[in-house]
Amino acid sequence: MxxxxxxxxxxxxxxxxxxxxxxxxxxxxxxxxxxxxxxxxxxxxxxxxxxxxxxxxxxxxxxxxxxxxxxxxxxxxxxxxxxxxxxxxxxxxxxLRIVNAYSAVRRRHHGPRLSLYGRVMAYAGLSAVLLGFATALAVYQQERGAPGATIRTFGDSVWWAASAITTVGYGDVTPVTPWGRVFAVVLMACGVALLGAVTGSFSSWLIQLFGREDGAVEPGGPIDRDGRRPPGG
Known part of the structure; x- marks a missing residue:
């Protein structure tokens, strides 16, 4: 239409x-x-x-x-x-729409004040915190009072969410209900993507920073330590 x-x-x-x-x-x-x-x-x-x-x-x-x-x-x-x-x-x-709406408002009214790498790390980190908190709430709602549950308090659920989203997975507390495990899969899948974005951006930022210090990232191509460009550079 x-x-x-x-x-x-x-x-x-x-x-x-x-x-x-x-x-x-x-x-x-x-x-x-x-x-x-x-x-x-x-x-x-x-x-x-x-x-x-x-x-x-x-x-x-x-x-x-x-x-x-x-x-x-x-x-x-x-x-x-x-x-x-x-x-x-x-x-x-x-x-997660909090992050999306916040970034849109910032672009519209003030413009980005962080570098690209900084924005990726900040927004991915905030998304991870919001997703982890929401999943901790959802899992705690499903697990409390369930037979054989190891997540008995909200603190247990937050601890589990932190270990799951960071892919550490201590295994001391785990969901036992079907919906709790579904939420766990969602959190782990999103956690891998978000933390991958953070670590990837941080690594790229470090490489760019050290490259500039070594004179490897310069307008027009790389230069050596004496300030001369190699043949074909």
Whole structure:
């Protein structure tokens, strides 16, 4: 389906939704934390937190449908924007939109103040923290009270999430429920990708830094220590 001035309208919509999606991601994480960590709070607070979780899902759904309509991609939209589709289907990944919205706002209003390597490390590190915290909440919700569970407190769940996302895997506490193990697979897969981005960017930054110190990275090609360019350089 073709929409008149679709690309321009889509761009305006995405800019308009930057702040709502940022707030929605933060509200979702806060409300979900209340539901998981305060099970004995008053029913009124629990209903309010549940309403916040559902409301943020509606916001993400409306944003997804509007972008689907304006993109003109039709049934190809989920494949082209698979991450948005996964985030909509898996609430566990919704807090990651905090990083996406924050970076978009920074680019729009202030511009990046960090180098490329710095931005990759900062955003990947923040994504890892948010994903680890959200997964710790989800796993703790599934594991507490389960027969044979080793994750009995939220502290146990945070410890497990930290060891899983860093691929250390001590094995002293592990999920035993089916959904807990599904969340574990998601965390480990995303953790490998995020930490790979951090370590790769850090290694590239070090190589570039040392290369400049050795005179290996100069405009026009490499030079030797005496300031002369080798033949063919």
């Amino acid at each position: 073709h929409v008149r001035n679709g690309p321009e309208r889509l761009l305006r919509w995405e800019r308009r939704m930057e702040l709502p999606l940022f707030v929605g991601s933060a509200v979702f994480l806060g409300c979900y934390a209340v539901l998981v960590l305060a099970p004995h709070t008053s029913q009124g607070w629990r209903d309010l937190a549940l309403a916040g979780v559902l409301l943020t899902w509606v916001v993400f759904l409306v944003d997804y449908l509007v972008r689907l309509a304006l993109s003109g991609l039709g049934r190809h939209f989920p494949r082209k924007h698979w991450l948005d589709t996964v985030v909509l289907a898996l609430p566990l990944l919704r807090p």
